[in-house]
Amino acid sequence: MTPLVNPTQGYAWGSATAIPELLGVAPTGAPVAELWLGAHPVAPSRLDGRPLDAVIAERPDALLGPASVARFGPRLPFLLKVLAAARPLSLQAHPSLAQARAGFARENAAGLPRTAPGRTYRDDNHKPELLCALTPFRALCGFRPVAHTRALLAGLRVGGLLPLLATLDAAGLGALFEAVMTLEPGARAALVADVVEACRSRPPRGFEAECATATALAEAYPGDAGVVGALLLNLVTLAPGEALALGAGNLHAYLEGTGVEVMANSDNVLRGGLTSKHVDVPELLRVLDFTSGPAPVVRARGAPEAVYESPFADFRLSRVDVRGAVTLPRRGADVVLCTAGAVTVNGLRLARGGSGFSGFDEGPLVLDGEGTLFRATVNA
Numbered sequence: 001m002t003p004l005v006n007p008t009q010g011y012a013w014g015s016a017t018a019i020p021e022l023l024g025v026a027p028t029g030a031p032v033a034e035l036w037l038g039a040h041p042v043a044p045s046r047l048d049g050r051p052l053d054a055v056i057a058e059r060p061d062a063l064l065g066p067a068s069v070a071r072f073g074p075r076l077p078f079l080l081k082v083l084a085a086a087r088p089l090s091l092q093a094h095p096s097l098a099q100a101r102a103g104f105a106r107e108n109a110a111g112l113p114r115t116a117p118g119r120t121y122r123d124d125n126h127k128p129e130l131l132c133a134l135t136p137f138r139a140l141c142g143f144r145p146v147a148h149t150r151a152l153l154a155g156l157r158v159g160g161l162l163p164l165l166a167t168l169d170a171a172g173l174g175a176l177f178e179a180v181m182t183l184e185p186g187a188r189a190a191l192v193a194d195v196v197e198a199c200r201s202r203p204p205r206g207f208e209a210e211c212a213t214a215t216a217l218a219e220a221y222p223g224d225a226g227v228v229g230a231l232l233l234n235l236v237t238l239a240p241g242e243a244l245a246l247g248a249g250n251l252h253a254y255l256e257g258t259g260v261e262v263m264a265n266s267d268n269v270l271r272g273g274l275t276s277k278h279v280d281v282p283e284l285l286r287v288l289d290f291t292s293g294p295a296p297v298v299r300a301r302g303a304p305e306a307v308y309e310s311p312f313a314d315f316r317l318s319r320v321d322v323r324g325a326v327t328l329p330r331r332g333a334d335v336v337l338c339t340a341g342a343v344t345v346n347g348l349r350l351a352r353g354g355s356g357f358s359g360f361d362e363g364p365l366v367l368d369g370e371g372t373l374f375r376a377t378v379n380a
Contacts, residue, residue: 090275137257155204226273249289341371
């Protein structure tokens with residue numbers, strides 16, 4: 001186990017304090033939105049002063065394991081993050097593997113630089129993800145049951161919603177969402193204003209929290225169609241230790257809180273609103289999954305290694321509550337993060353905020369100490 005030095009991302013929605021406090025450094029007042037622990041080429045962690053992706057490229061079979069290389073290629077298949085949101089993130093979804101490969105090739109052929117602001121696909125990988133709350137964590141996630149959405153929209157008693165309700169009844173949830181997101185600018189601004197006023201002054205009973213969220217989003221993003229789009233989604237508050245598992249096409253927006261997030265090693269984000277970044281509504285509509293139902297909340301199972309089960313082959317996230325000696329079998333390369341106490345992992349002592357990387361050829365993980373460790377490794 002070798003210590004990692006990890007880059008941060010200063011996106012405007014980030015908390016100025018959460019990640020600095022985890023790392024034990026003084027806040028500067030600037031937002032620190034994400035801490036990246038992994039080998040994504042845009043911002044790799046450093047191991048012994050070298051980029052982790054370059055270290056892995058020299059010995060992929062030894063560090064990743066032959067089975068991982070055969071399935072995912074000679075790269076770390078996952079990226080671990082700490083995400084700290086003080087303001088809402090964009091309304092967004094992620095592509096499937098086939099969609100990512102096609103979109104990446106299409107934008108390459110068009111000559112768009114990978115760092116261009118108008119680029120949608122920055123790599124050729126999918127981005128399923130799982131976020132585990134470290135603090136109470138609020139999010140919009142997946143389309144809620146249609147009957148509940150109809151009750152909310154009808155209960156607002158806004159004239160401009162009547163044709164949209166007719167669209168929902170006649171053509172379904174996908175047609176409703178497309179109609180909202182493609183409104184002509186003048187009609188969109190008028191509808192958002194009317195909906196927000198209704199949310200503020202006469203929220204339907206049972207939907208007070210959803211209306212308060214829409215009102216807050218409108219204050220941050222006036223006139224944005226995503227304000228109305230957000231009313232179609234499940235509003236969920238995760239308790240610390242609970243997680244969300246998000247597959248391809250799941251429309252979501254993280255609102256507030258700090259969590260540990262693991263995902264396939266990708267930075268592909270398709271945004272539909274609630275952001276100043278590039279928005280690509282047609283491409284978002286093409287990849288969305290309009291299946292409706294409750295939010296996919298996941299609770300860890302097992303002890304001392306509690307696993308957040310998911311169907312995603314690229315990664316597995318677990319939380320290990322260490323109270324003395326623990327030995328865990330090796331699955332592939334491991335990235336670990338200590339979030340409480342102090343834990344020694346294969347001879348490396350990690351205090352709160354410390355992290356490390358260990359390759360497949362290092363044998364089992366041998367833990368000791370008193371603390372909490374998050375472990376990211378391959379699932380397949």
